[in-house]
Amino acid sequence: MTSPVRTPTQIDAVADDYVKRLIQLAPLSATAMGLPGHDHEIGDLSPAGHDALAQAARETLTALDGVEPADDVDRVTVSAMRERLGLDLELHEAGEDLRNLNNIESPVQGLRDVFDIMATDSVEAWENIAARLNALPDAVDGYVESLAAAAAKGDVAAIRQVRECVDQARELAGPDSFFTSFTRGPAVDAVLDESAACSLVRKELEHGATAARAAYGKLAEFLERDLAPQAPEADAVGRDRYALWSRYFLGATVDLDETYAWGLEELDRIVAEQEQVAAQIAGHGATVEQAVAALDADPARRLEGTAALKAWMQETSDAAIAALNGTHFDVPEPVLDLECMIAPTQSGGIYYTPPSDDWTRPGRMWWAVPEGVTEFNTWREKTTVFHEGVPGHHLQCGQAVFARDTLNSWRRLACWVSGHGEGWALYAERLMADLGHLDDPGDRLGMLDAQRLRAARVVFDIGVHLGLPAPEKWGGGTWTAEKGWPFLLANVNMAEEFVRFEFNRYLGWPGQAPSYKVGQRLWEQTRDAARSAATARGEDFDIKAFHATALNLGSVGLDTLREALS
Incomplete structure (x- = not known):
């Protein structure tokens, strides 16, 4: 698939200049985007570093004021940048960047996770890794300075999040640390020979691993000794903070009370649909639990070992791409390749990392298999492959990276809005069901199982953080974390350890x-509006064209998406 070549505009230049500043100030972002030249750096996580990022955003917004959009692409860029950078500044002014601490998406995890996507296939790559490891102590010092500055203003994460991060930091500081195994593993030996130059790199890696472990030990000590005594017991962040984060994650403003009520209705609707499918699996009157037991007992739906899991993921992904390409989507040639991986971490999560700007790093689907887990059920996860792969994240992100002839680097690589990206991935799951790829009752129950989880956390997340009324069957009164735990257990069909991680995640990452x-x-509302508009014009609605147009915009806020497609 080719896109019409477009002459870059002044607004594209403003956006591209912002990306250049961003990757200098936040080099981990450069690695995530696959932009070279910064893989040896980490950046300043201190208050001064956050101020510098905020200043770059302010100056970029000012630069946009002086330029007139040349076309519709520019108009979307301006809308998206004003929304994203404006929210970055709101969060900065509220001190949210300084207090950033939770069990899944904070510097505690980010400083370690970046190494998963770094190149390891050359001596230069390992030199970059060594340099970044040796820079980690300064980065941790800056992060501690930011947390302390926030605490001085009374802004401290809930004690639940502090304790989770203490445990994570102690693990990374310990004798079985990732940093130790990473710098001594077979990937190192595959590249570094016994020459003097390589021996020097090995020494720097060893020194860097030691420095990284010590830095995480220092972080754990600060969190436990200094921050924990100041941490509040309450998990709920309240309506004002929640509304800000909701706008950030959605790129849209929604009525939170109406959304909570819709979440309850959607959960009931999904459960009713599950019950219908359960009857197809285990007979008339069967419960969802009985259908799940029957599926789990089916040897044809069981995989043994991570090698079999990886092979099944790859086979399922490849088949989906082959089936959709040229029919429902025109998949760009580089996006035809998706690499399925077993992650080096063991959190239980499944996630996607996009391709690098030059495509030397392919898009990858990762499964972080928990320690001791050796058996997997395909009925639960077929929909997940569609979510992370095609037509989900891989098509969405890959198509944006591919659109070099149309979009500037900020639109292609730097802008990510969770509601747009994750919303599309769930939309893609339901789309695959509508297209017949989940007609098998077990696979369909798996899709509904995933949708039920997502609906339940709308209820939990908004209900607990805003202190909304809980339904009588879930305890009545006002939602609290304690009432939310049995609610999640009843609606999330996963191991209790995973549910506990998710429980902590929702409490610490509001919105x-x-x-x-x-x-x-x-x-779905945006698609339905486009269909209604086509009908009003007396035209047939071309859903393939709608999807292509929408995905070629890149990841933008959902209000911007709606405006662009209207």
């Missing part, structure tokens, strides 16, 4: 988890 299901809702 992010609902962005999946609410994002799907807004995607």
Whole structure:
């Protein structure tokens, strides 16, 4: 698939200049985008570093004021940048960047996770890794300075999040640390020989691993000794903070009370649909639990070992791409390749990392298999492959990276809105069901199982953080974290350890988890509005063209998406 070549405009230049500043100030972003030249750096996580990022955003918004959009692409860029950078500044002014600490998406995890996507296939790559490891202590010092500055203003994460991060930091500081195994593993030996130059790199890696472990030990000590005594017990962040984060994750403003009520209705609707499918699996009157037991007992739906899991992921992904390409989507040639991986971490999560700007790093689907887990059920996860792969994240992100002839680097690589991205991935799951790829009752129950989780966390996340009324069957009164735990256990069909991680995630990352299901809702509303408009014009609605147009915009806020497609 080719896109019409477009002459870059002044607004594209403003956007591209912002990306250049961003990757200098936040080099981990450069690695995520696959932009070279910064893989040896980490950046300044201190208050001064956050101020510098905010200043770059302010100056970029000012630069946009002086330029007139040349075309519709420019108009979307201006809308998207004003929305994203404007929210970055709101969060900065509220001190949210300084207090950033939770169990899944904060510098505690980010400083370690970046190494998963770094190149390891050359001596230069390992030199970059060594340099970044040796820079990690300064980065941790800056992060501690930011947390302390926030604490001085009374802004401290809830004690639950502090304790989770203490445990994570101690693990990374310990004798079995990732940093130790990473710098001594077979990937090192495959590249570094016994020459003097390589021996020097090995020494720097060893020194860097030691420095990284010590830095995480220092972080754990600060969190436990200094921050924990100041941490509040309450998990709920309240309506004002929640509304800000909701806008950030959705790129749209929604009525939170109406969305909560819709979440309850959507959960009931999905459960009713599950019960219908359960009857197809286990007979008339069968419960969802009985259908799940029957599926789990089916040897044809069981995989043994991570090698079999990886092979099944790849086979399922490849088949989906082959089936959709040229029919429902025109998949760009580089996006035809998706690499399925077993992640080096063991959190239980499944996630996607996009291709690098030059495509030397392919798009990858990762499965972080928990320690001791050796058996997997395909009925649960077929829909997940569609979510992370095609037509989900891989098509969405890959198509944006591919659109070099149309979009500037900020639109292609730097802008990511959770509600747009995760909403599309859930939209893609339901689309695959509508296209017949989940007609098998077990696979369909798996899709509904995933949708039920996403609906339940709309209820949990908004209900707990805003202190809304809980339904009588879930305890009545006002939602609390304690009432939310049995609610999640009843609606999330996963191991209790995973549910506990998710429970802590929702409490510490307000507004992010609902962005999946609410994002799907807004995607579907946007599609339905486009269909209604076509009908009003007396035209047939071309859903393939709608999808192509929408995905070629890149990831933008959902209000911007709606404006661009209207």
